[in-house]
Amino acid sequence: MAASLSTDIILPNAPPDLLLPKHAGFLSKYGTAKDDYDYCMTEFLRMSGMYWGLTALQLMDRLDSVPKEDVVAFVQDCFHEGTGGFSPAKDHDPHLLYSLSAIQILAMYDEFKAVDCSKVVEFVQSLQQPDGSFFGDKYGEVDIRFSFCAVATLALMKKLDAIDTRKAADFILSCQNFDGGFGSKPGSESHAGLIYCAVGTLSILKEIDRIDGDALGWWLCERQLKSGGFNGRPEKLPDVCYSWWVLASLTILGRGDWIDQKALIKFILSCQDVSTGGFADRPGDVADPFHTLFGLGALSILGYEDETTVKLKKINPVFCMSQEVIDSLGIEVQILPGGGAC
Amino acid sequence: MSTSDDESTTPHVFYKDRPEWQDVQPIPSDEGPSPVVAIDYSEQFADVYNYIRGVINTGELSRRVLSLTCDAIGLNAANYTVWQLRRDVLEAIGVPKLIDESGLDKEFEKEFTFCEKMIENIQKNYQVWHHQKALVSWAVGYDESTKTMQVKNPEALDILFKRELQLTKDILSYDAKNYHAWQHRQWILSIFKDYSGELEYVNQLLTDDVRNNSAWNQRYFVFTSMQDFSQESLTEELNAVWEFVKVALCNESPWSYLRGLIRLAGDCRPTLQKEVVARCKPFVSKKEGTSVPMLGLYIEFIDDLLRNGEPDPEEFAEVVCLLEHMIKTIDPIRAKYWDYIMTKFVNAHGDSELDKFTKVEINA
Numbered sequence: 006m007a008a009s010l011s012t013d014i015i016l017p018n019a020p021p022d023l024l025l026p027k028h029a030g031f032l033s034k035y036g037t038a039k040d041d042y043d044y045c046m047t048e049f050l051r052m053s054g055m056y057w058g059l060t061a062l063q064l065m066d067r068l069d070s071v072p073k074e075d076v077v078a079f080v081q082d083c084f085h086e087g088t089g090g091f092s093p094a095k096d097h098d099p100h101l102l103y104s105l106s107a108i109q110i111l112a113m114y115d116e117f118k119a120v121d122c123s124k125v126v127e128f129v130q131s132l133q134q135p136d137g138s139f140f141g142d143k144y145g146e147v148d149i150r151f152s153f154c155a156v157a158t159l160a161l162m163k164k165l166d167a168i169d170t171r172k173a174a175d176f177i178l179s180c181q182n183f184d185g186g187f188g189s190k191p192g193s194e195s196h197a198g199l200i201y202c203a204v205g206t207l208s209i210l211k212e213i214d215r216i217d218g219d220a221l222g223w224w225l226c227e228r229q230l231k232s233g234g235f236n237g238r239p240e241k242l243p244d245v246c247y248s249w250w251v252l253a254s255l256t257i258l259g260r261g262d263w264i265d266q267k268a269l270i271k272f273i274l275s276c277q278d279v280s281t282g283g284f285a286d287r288p289g290d291v292a293d294p295f296h297t298l299f300g301l302g303a304l305s306i307l308g309y310e311d312e313t314t315v316k317l318k319k320i321n322p323v324f325c326m327s328q329e330v331i332d333s334l335g336i337e338v339q340i341l342p343g344g345g346a347c
Numbered sequence: 348m349s350t351s352d353d354e355s356t357t358p359h360v361f362y363k364d365r366p367e368w369q370d371v372q373p374i375p376s377d378e379g380p381s382p383v384v385a386i387d388y389s390e391q392f393a394d395v396y397n398y399i400r401g402v403i404n405t406g407e408l409s410r411r412v413l414s415l416t417c418d419a420i421g422l423n424a425a426n427y428t429v430w431q432l433r434r435d436v437l438e439a440i441g442v443p444k445l446i447d448e449s450g451l452d453k454e455f456e457k458e459f460t461f462c463e464k465m466i467e468n469i470q471k472n473y474q475v476w477h478h479q480k481a482l483v484s485w486a487v488g489y490d491e492s493t494k495t496m497q498v499k500n501p502e503a504l505d506i507l508f509k510r511e512l513q514l515t516k517d518i519l520s521y522d523a524k525n526y527h528a529w530q531h532r533q534w535i536l537s538i539f540k541d542y543s544g545e546l547e548y549v550n551q552l553l554t555d556d557v558r559n560n561s562a563w564n565q566r567y568f569v570f571t572s573m574q575d576f577s578q579e580s581l582t583e584e585l586n587a588v589w590e591f592v593k594v595a596l597c598n599e600s601p602w603s604y605l606r607g608l609i610r611l612a613g614d615c616r617p618t619l620q621k622e623v624v625a626r627c628k629p630f631v632s633k634k635e636g637t638s639v640p641m642l643g644l645y646i647e648f649i650d651d652l653l654r655n656g657e658p659d660p661e662e663f664a665e666v667v668c669l670l671e672h673m674i675k676t677i678d679p680i681r682a683k684y685w686d687y688i689m690t691k692f693v694n695a696h697g698d699s700e701l702d703k704f705t706k707v708e709i710n711a
């Protein structure tokens with residue numbers, strides 16, 4: 006039988022400081038070794054990989070370390086004129102997951118003009134189903150993640166009126182479980198990553214008040230383990246990416262202070278790879294851009310600062326992008342009134 | 348491995364060196380000049396995918412393409428374009444057929460076996476499960492929009508129903524929390540509309556590992572599918588669940604489950620809440636190491652009961668004291684949460700409790 010001890014880790018004694026220059030170096034070098042096996046095998050999510058790396062660089066104010074023209078050209082190459090969707094790399098099929106990443110990248114560079122955005126709107130619109138849910142692509146799988154991708158993509162382009170937003174929210178609510186959390190479709194087990202998608206979608210749609218912040222907030226708080234890190238489901242190991250999914254969700258629910266923030270910071274800092282740069286899922290594992298973004302993103306929400314480093318830019322908890330970008334687009338998200346200071 | 352054409356293994360001969368493929372123009376990946384995105388494939392990977400692009404370009408849907416997709420999937424099973432190509436080929440060459448009482452058509456059976464093997468090899472790959480779902484839909488003629496099946500023969504349906512339950516059971520025996528396997532299983536139960544054996548399966552899983560949150564989720568899925576939320580049914584379920592609660596009091600899953608279960612109750616909710624509070628009482632302690640999720644539910648139910656019923660100054664004082672311990676010693680990492688619950692609790696009951704307490708004294 007699984008003992009509860011096996012579902013947490015013990016942190017090394019003192020966590021390192023936040024090593025921003027190392028992380029910037031790690032990200033701008035990542036993916037330059039193009040003949041390596043991993044690079045080849047991750048082609049199917051290249052567009053998202055770019056978004057993770059670039060957003061992390063932007064949080065560190067180092068976006069200029071990657072040539073903008075190359076990035077925009079890559080995004081253009083992955084745009085499918087016919088459908089209006091983006092693929093993860095050239096010669097792949099378009100999908101909502103990569104369309105959101107592409108639009109996020111273009112938003113960062115203020116380059117919506119690089120593609121025909123009206124086509125993107127049509128693509129997203131075409132994937133909404135009668136029950137309000139979204140297919141991820143023409144092949145018809147439904148997942149709450151795709152609802153988030155659809156709604157966030159349109160919101161960034163200020164085109165939410167292209168879909169039935171009420172039904173989109175209704176579908177999200179149909180995925181809510183008895184424990185207050187959300188799964189990927191009705192009946193599926195609650196999972197912190199999917200809760201983030203649910204809460205983020207409702208926040209963009211300004212329907213976050215349709216959920217009980219106390220019940221969901223409690224389930225999210227229960228994700229914090231003695232090590233300070235969060236898991237994504239009960240009895241699972243802590244992982245840096247859940248620092249983001251859980252903390253961002255709690256922040257949108259106005260309940261970010263319900264957890265032990267100091268312990269969380271210590272956990273996140275311990276996941277840095279001090280030699281290569283970057284963050285891993287857990288201390289001692291291999292670093293990657295995905296966990297690097299979510300580690301930095303959580304630290305940004307927490308307002309982490311130390312005397313040796315430049316302050317991270319503020320991140321938007323819904324879009325997982327620099328707040329500056331969201332402000333410059335004039336987008337507002339809905340945050341539930343706090344549960345901390347009542 | 349089988350020698351059949353649609354189950355070929357990693358090729359020893361490059362497609363570019365195979366005479367039977369000379370008529371297809373391979374298309375190399377054109378990634379453009381950008382240094383950010385240049386991709387250098389391994390030679391074999393490049394060979395197979397050049398031919399995939401080649402046949403997509405010509406629209407060829409044939410048996411040899413089926414075998415080519417098998418190699419491509421073997422090299423990268425996460426490529427959904429290749430899976431879709433495979434389904435297009437299957438349809439074009441007429442492999443999918445409705446199941447009858449003697450089982451699946453022979454060739455279609457081979458496709459099921461292929462996919463089941465892939466699922467066993469890469470259990471957390473989204474594409475393999477999606478493919479399996481497509482195969483089942485074809486076999487029973489399932490129409491998603493009307494939620495109906497073309498096949499009505501119970502014997503024929505039973506063959507497939509059992510097969511899919513066994514497949515997911517096998518996969519869950521490796522990892523009882525595999526999200527894809529659970530989703531597939533729920534989908535199977537709901538399209539075949541048969542939940543009769545599922546509670547037994549859930550009980551087995553919980554007996555093996557009472558902390559298996561996925562099994563608790565499935566329990567709720569099964570319980571609610573029965574649509575009987577009477578006091579008798581809920582009480583019976585409470586009794587059954589309590590056996591698992593006792594085994595590991597600190598385990599959060601059953602407490603979440605009980606919260607959800609009792610939310611289903613109508614008029615009998617206070618009765619059930621009182622029952623749970625009474626059952627918790629012997630385990631309530633103010634020491635570190637006590638069950639936090641149990642105390643959370645205990646406090647929540649007392650709060651509800653006080654809101655809807657008679658005031659109870661003693662219970663009120665007891666909960667306030669308990670909350671103080673939650674904040675300071677029992678669960679300090681969530682101190683802010685317990686602060687919030689304390690404030691809510693005192694605001695809801697504090698003054699009125701005091702009033703009523705005074706009234707009781709005056710009356711006495």
Ligand SMILES: [Zn+2]
Nearest residue numbers: 244245246286
């Ligand atoms: Zn992770």
